[in-house]
Amino acid sequence: MGILEWATNPWGQNVPIHIAWFLIWVSIIAGLLFLIVHATWLRFFAKSRQFASDTSPAIAPKIPKHVPRHSLVARLFHWVMAASMFTLLFTAFLPKVGVQFNWVTYHWIAGAVLTISILFHIVHASFWLDFWSIWPDKTDVQDAQRRLRRFFGLSAPPPRKFAKYPLENKLFHGVIILCGLAAILTGVFMMFRVRTIFFPRNPYLFGDMTWGLMYVLHGLAGVGLIALVMMHIYFGLRPEKQPITKSMIFGWMDRDFYLEEHDPDRWAVETSSISQPSRVDDRGLHDAG
Amino acid sequence: MADKTDFNTSEGVPKAVSRRNFIKGVITSGVAVSSASYLFRASTPLNGQQSAVGVGERLITLNVNGQQRRVDAMKQETLASTLRYKLGLTGTKLGCDRAECGSCTVLIDDIPYYACSVLTHTVRGRKVLTIEGLANRDGTLHPVQQGVIDEQGFQCAFCMPGFIMATVGFLKTKPNPTRQELAQGISGNLCRCQDYDKILTSLMRGAENLRRSNRG
Amino acid sequence: MFVICDNGPYDAVGDSASSGRIVSLLYQPQAMRWRGVTVLTNTPPRSAQSSPGGLQGIVIIEPIIAKAARKLGVDQVAIRRVNCPEGKAPFGPAVQGKRQYATSAFLKEALDRGAEQFKWSERVARTPKRIGTKVRGVGVSLSCYVGGTIGFDGLLVITPEGRVIFQSGIGNLGTESVIDVHRAGAEVLGVPWEKCDVVWGNTTKNLPFTCVSGGSQTTHAMTRAAHAAAMEAKKKLQEIAAKKLGGKPEQYEVGNERVFRKGGASMTLAQAAKYAIQLGGIYDGHEVPADVHKLTKASVAALAGQGLVAAAKDNYPRDGSTFSYVASFAEVEVDVETGKYYIVDFLASADVGTVIHPRALGGQVLGRSTLGIGHAIGQKWVFDPHYGQMVSKRFYQNKPPTILDVPVDMQWTALDIPDPETPVGARGVGEPPVAGGCASILNALSDALGDEIFQRAPVNADTILTSLEAGRPMQHPLMAHI
Amino acid sequence: MAVIRDVMAAFELYQPSSVADAQKLLEQHGSDAWVLAGGLDSFDWLKDRIKKPKVVVDLSGIEELRGVRTTTDGIEIGAMTTLTEVANHPIIKQKYDLLAQAAELVASPQIRNQGTIGGNVSQDTRCWYYRGGWPCYRAGGNICYADTPEGRNREHAILHAERCVAVNPSDTAPALIALDAKFVLRTRKGERVVDAEDYFIGPDIDITRLHILQPGDLLTAIRIPSTWAGAQFYFEKIRDRNVWDFPLMNVASAMVTSDDRIERIRIAVNGAAARPLRLKAVEDAVRGRPRNAATGEMAGKLAVQGAVPLQFNAYKIPLMRNLVKRAISGVQEATWAS
CATH class of the missing domain: 3.30.465.10 (Uridine Diphospho-n-acetylenolpyruvylglucosamine Reductase; domain 3)
Known part of the structure; x- marks a missing residue:
């Protein structure tokens, strides 16, 4: 049982046509395994985290009670993306596992929404948000080394607190970018094969092999997203991450949580906004860093 | 790759008979081409399933042209193949092999069928009649055959056995057809000489011959 | 006439020249410009079926003639009668100031006979043309193709038992010509057909050099060869009789299975055969005429000594090229709501010289007409242009006509006027009717629906319906058969 | 893809005499099994080797x-x-x-x-691309050959087509x-x-x-x-x-x-x-x-x-x-x- 399905094209050449659908189950099982292992580890084996230094008490009072984290626009993007992603995953894979319905139209519409929202996000994040806050920096790498050494019982100084996003978060974002962009790029071309409102159909835009690889890539990215989305939801629901999840809903994070996990040196918040905790200003977000 | 080929073909080396060479051998020997496909296609789950419902033996008895014929037929074998290649009844022609041209038409329990599209195993216990079984033992032609002779019904005549069998079958349900009705009755047969008009004339004559012979 | 021949991937030689020649013969244009191009294309391989070039040429021109007649208000039969070839009709381009010409053409007579038998005028005059959703139309078409070659060998043996054995090298296509053409020889020798045998089947049977079974040439070429061999045998019989019974060879006649002098001595063919063996040399095949083909010589050598052996090459003169002609008539009934149409009646009237075997001729004329009808009503050959692969591989997809696609009572007739340029007068007939079968249907459809509805064959329900809907042809005439 | 004139690929043939037996067989063999009624559609697939079931269950012996x-x-x-x-x-x-x-x-x-x-x-449908063994949507692939700019689709759908137009x-x-x-x-x-x-x-x-x-x-x-x-x-x-x-x-x-x-x-x-x-x-x-x-x-x-x-x-x-x-x-x- 290969991971690809092959077919003989009209010229007698063997070309891949899509991934083998059992990979759906592989991805689901991988996602489940991850969260079971992770939850078990946290529950029974994890030591409490140690950070290099406590935030200086002098700063603490200056921090607003509600630390602004995600702008409304950023949150809207996130949830639009989430909705389209769910639609995409369910319309893609439910028919493959036996739930038959007219999925293609929903799928390409959701795909179009996702594509537009991500295009918006790229522009928005590049020019209005703090672009670099989501990418691992030197400190992240050093801290990762420290944590790894400590995990294996080797001597290392404790890691520092996080910047706006923990390293795991940044890495997740990176993987999502990979899978997401692969799915979107291939998906946009695949829209040439079905009837959409965007452009005239041209199923012969590419050769059979190129098309086949495109479907394979789309499929691999798609099943990859299943596991990634499962992990993402899992973390979003974990009790200790609730403040982060809440911040994606309300836009702010508790001061206590902020102080506990984040380093104001690495993620500075505007301390003057102390009296207006709930008013989150876009501008407040790019000062970080 | 090249080494392997040499190994198989060079003299003196103990021959590891490759599947391909074996099949070639069988084909050249001309005997049992058909068994090659049985031996080497998907290995069939016969083992341990002898008692399963409905599974049958390969060696079967067919009633062909009034005779009981023992024949070793593959499960996937069509009646046309069995008739032609196992029983030597080559009067039944294989044209398209896709139930379209009618040259393989035979009667099964007096009903015309495309023999290319009937599995041999499904006609056990039924009466198969081919063109060879039409004439009398003494060589007197069937009235429909005689009609074809009388009117020189066909050109290349590859399609003739099929047309005659279709006619004989049709006349059992409608012995006195009009030209239009008989044309309908034999419309499942193609003639690429396109000699339909003369064919129809000769088969109408055949029908007439048949009515006369039944009367007399 | 500009012919572009899409010849698929391999064959560089097209049939465009033949289409030009046939058209120039069949319609006798006073002036004609012709150009032909063969294009090799990366599409599935194909090859000619029947009447290559002739079919296409006639099917291009016929609807134009039909339209011209309608515009001029001239009867369709009349306009063809005016333009069709007659006698030694010229065709093709002039070479060194001279044009080639046909041996003979009696197409006017064929048209007249056909029109009468088809009740053409009555059908044309019948009203109304439309009842409800059904419209009827009648069409006539001329048709012709090459009908014979020359120069092959005949070979026969008169046995000491008095039987005449014709060695026939003709490949049997089921048209009976393998047997029939030798009747010409039997007639020359005055031997009843029951006393004749025809040996045929394969080259081990000592057969003479013979034309290939194709190009509608057999009847013409091999009646000539059989005639030549029989004349040779007759000459030998006369010589043997003169030798044995005295007198001069030319005083002897051959008939009633004897060679005899009027009112005088005679001997049976059996006796003559025995003498031939005694005489040896040229009489029993130990010597062969120098001009026969080496294959015939080998066969004669194998037969030598078995009786009176006569081998001869067809050296008869022929002034002109041999063509056979057909006038085809059809009536169709079209349902304008569905595009579906039926062929109500069909008649082919043939000018093929002397009729050798009426029933076989009828089979040929109607059989090949039906092939042409198939091209008109649906036969097609579809490939996917992107992949260049065939998609219409099955009969239900490429649609050869069935017995229900033609009228149950098709009619044919033949003039039986001998061609003056061949001793027996017979011409070949295989391919000449094809184009007429096709074009008469197309013309009948035009008569029913108007000239501008379709411009290509096959004409199917879809072609008719889309075009009726739009009031103009909707499918590009050069579009692939779909 | 070709129109093959040869014996079909081997399969085991079951000829049950009751619906219950037929169902038992079909259950036993799952997707390896092919149900044979008259066979006029089936044999096209089997003869052209486009579908190769291991088991064929012939229903012709079931009187009921x-x-x-x-x-x-x-x-x-x-x-x-x-x-x-x-x-x-x-x-x-x-x-x-x-x-x-x-x-x-x-x-x-x-x-x-x-x-x-x-x-x-x-x-099954008679779309000539699909019946020809082309790997189209209906055959599990990712294209409809008939619904392409030059696809030969004279006999195809005008209503409710969704990717496949058969x-x-x-x-x-x-x-x-x-x-x-x-x-x-x-x-x-x-x-x-x-x-x-x-x-x-x-x-x-x-x-x-x-x-x-x-x-x-x-x-x-x-x-x-x-x-x-x-x-x-x-x-x-x-x-x-x-x-x-x-x-x-x-x-x-x-x-x-x-x-x-x-x-x-x-x-x-x-x-x-x-x-x-x-x-x-x-x-x-x-x-x-x-x-x-x-x-x-x-x-x-x-x-x-x-x-x-x-x-x-x-x-x-x-x-x-x-x-x-x-x-x-x-x-x-x-x-x-x-």
């Missing part, structure tokens, strides 16, 4: 699947009843002639002698829908009866099948209620050749009128979509109207609403419009005195 029985409310036709039997059955001819007419027009005499009503309604080729299916037939299925969960029109599905639901049968399921019988017995029927099939050809389109209607007003009507068309279409909107629109040309015209126009032609099948729109019109208002017989 054969024959026409009268029931308290109409008739029940065993799925393995041949089309010739259906076309010639006296009760069907007398009361449900619509079905007899449709069966009579299927393919050729030999095929009607062998082909079954169950097989006829369950047959059509259902059955002649008896629209007749059965018009007669309000019920299809009796035997599934793992037991017997299930569905309305004729619900037996068929389009590519939007499942692009690889034309009907709802899952592996292991059997269509055992077709029940025709007496609701439409003796109604006014209309069946017309338009095809290229007059025998052995699939419909470019066909139409079937059953109608009951009083005072020449349409009281009840069912109408179905096949060859327009991947499933035979029951034209419910048309039925609703013409109910209560006089049966005349105007009603027919209106119905025809309504029927083709939303139709989307491909490059070579635009003719199907007027064809469907006219066939629906004729199915309602009839067609004038034309006879010339010749």
Whole structure:
């Protein structure tokens, strides 16, 4: 049982046509395994985290009670993306596992929404948000080394607190970018094969092999997203991450949580906004860093 | 790759008979081409399933042209193949092999069928009649055959056995057809000489011959 | 006439020249410009079926003639009668100031006979043309193709038992010509057909050099060869009789299975055969005429000594090229709501010289007409242009006509006027009717629906319906058969 | 891809004599098994090596699947009843002639002698790309070759196409829908009866099948209620050749009128979509109207609403419009005195 399905094209050449659908189950099982292992580890084996230094008490009072984290626009993007992603995953894979319905139209519409929202996000994040806050920096790498050494019982100084996003978060974002962009790029071309409102159909835009690889890539990215989305939801629901999840809903994070996990040196918040905790200003977000 | 080929073909080396060479051998020997496909296609789950419902033996008895014929037929074998290649009844022609041209038409329990599209195993216990079984033992032609002779019904005549069998079958349900009705009755047969008009004339004559012979 | 021949991937030689020649013969244009191009294309391989070039040429021109007649208000039969070839009709381009010409053409007579038998005028005059959703139309078409070659060998043996054995090298296509053409020889020798045998089947049977079974040439070429061999045998019989019974060879006649002098001595063919063996040399095949083909010589050598052996090459003169002609008539009934149409009646009237075997001729004329009808009503050959692969591989997809696609009572007739340029007068007939079968249907459809509805064959329900809907042809005439 | 003239690839042949045994076999072999009725669709796939089942379950020995029985409310036709039997059955001819007419027009005499009503309604599409073994959507691939800029799609769908543009080729299916037939299925969960029109599905639901049968399921019988017995029927099939050809389109209607007003009507068309279409909107629109040309015209126009032609099948729109019109208002017989 290969991971690809092959077919003989009209010229007698063997070309891949899509991934083998059992990979759906592989991805689901991988996602489940991850969260079971992770939850078990946290529950029974994890030591409490140690950070290099406590935030200086002098700063603490200056921090607003509600630390602004995600702008409304950023949150809207996130949830639009989430909705389209769910639609995409369910319309893609439910028919493959036996739930038959007219999925293609929903799928390409959701795909179009996702594509537009991500295009918006790229522009928005590049020019209005703090672009670099989501990418691992030197400190992240050093801290990762420290944590790894400590995990294996080797001597290392404790890691520092996080910047706006923990390293795991940044890495997740990176993987999502990979899978997401692969799915979107291939998906946009695949829209040439079905009837959409965007452009005239041209199923012969590419050769059979190129098309086949495109479907394979789309499929691999798609099943990859299943596991990634499962992990993402899992973390979003974990009790200790609730403040982060809440911040994606309300836009702010508790001061206590902020102080506990984040380093104001690495993620500075505007301390003057102390009296207006709930008013989150876009501008407040790019000062970080 | 090249080494392997040499190994198989060079003299003196103990021959590891490759599947391909074996099949070639069988084909050249001309005997049992058909068994090659049985031996080497998907290995069939016969083992341990002898008692399963409905599974049958390969060696079967067919009633062909009034005779009981023992024949070793593959499960996937069509009646046309069995008739032609196992029983030597080559009067039944294989044209398209896709139930379209009618040259393989035979009667099964007096009903015309495309023999290319009937599995041999499904006609056990039924009466198969081919063109060879039409004439009398003494060589007197069937009235429909005689009609074809009388009117020189066909050109290349590859399609003739099929047309005659279709006619004989049709006349059992409608012995006195009009030209239009008989044309309908034999419309499942193609003639690429396109000699339909003369064919129809000769088969109408055949029908007439048949009515006369039944009367007399 | 500009012919572009899409010849698929391999064959560089097209049939465009033949289409030009046939058209120039069949319609006798006073002036004609012709150009032909063969294009090799990366599409599935194909090859000619029947009447290559002739079919296409006639099917291009016929609807134009039909339209011209309608515009001029001239009867369709009349306009063809005016333009069709007659006698030694010229065709093709002039070479060194001279044009080639046909041996003979009696197409006017064929048209007249056909029109009468088809009740053409009555059908044309019948009203109304439309009842409800059904419209009827009648069409006539001329048709012709090459009908014979020359120069092959005949070979026969008169046995000491008095039987005449014709060695026939003709490949049997089921048209009976393998047997029939030798009747010409039997007639020359005055031997009843029951006393004749025809040996045929394969080259081990000592057969003479013979034309290939194709190009509608057999009847013409091999009646000539059989005639030549029989004349040779007759000459030998006369010589043997003169030798044995005295007198001069030319005083002897051959008939009633004897060679005899009027009112005088005679001997049976059996006796003559025995003498031939005694005489040896040229009489029993130990010597062969120098001009026969080496294959015939080998066969004669194998037969030598078995009786009176006569081998001869067809050296008869022929002034002109041999063509056979057909006038085809059809009536169709079209349902304008569905595009579906039926062929109500069909008649082919043939000018093929002397009729050798009426029933076989009828089979040929109607059989090949039906092939042409198939091209008109649906036969097609579809490939996917992107992949260049065939998609219409099955009969239900490429649609050869069935017995229900033609009228149950098709009619044919033949003039039986001998061609003056061949001793027996017979011409070949295989391919000449094809184009007429096709074009008469197309013309009948035009008569029913108007000239501008379709411009290509096959004409199917879809072609008719889309075009009726739009009031103009909707499918590009050069579009692939779909 | 080629048309192969050789023995089929080997399979084990089972010839059960009861539905229960057949089901047991199908359950045992799952997707390796192929159900054989008349075989005229099946053998194409098997001979061309496009489908290679390991096991073939031949239903021809199951007596309970054969024959026409009268029931308290109409008739029940065993799925393995041949089309010739259906076309010639006296009760069907007398009361449900619509079905007899449709069966009579299927393919050729030999095929009607062998082909079954169950097989006829369950047959696969005849799209020449798909039947040629091209790896299209329907074959599990990711393209419809017929619906490409130059695709040869003269015989394809004008309605409800979703990626795949193939059509259902059955002649008896629209007749059965018009007669309000019920299809009796035997599934793992037991017997299930569905309305004729619900037996068929389009590519939007499942692009690889034309009907709802899952592996292991059997269509055992077709029940025709007496609701439409003796109604006014209309069946017309338009095809290229007059025998052995699939419909470019066909139409079937059953109608009951009083005072020449349409009281009840069912109408179905096949060859327009991947499933035979029951034209419910048309039925609703013409109910209560006089049966005349105007009603027919209106119905025809309504029927083709939303139709989307491909490059070579635009003719199907007027064809469907006219066939629906004729199915309602009839067609004038034309006879010339010749």
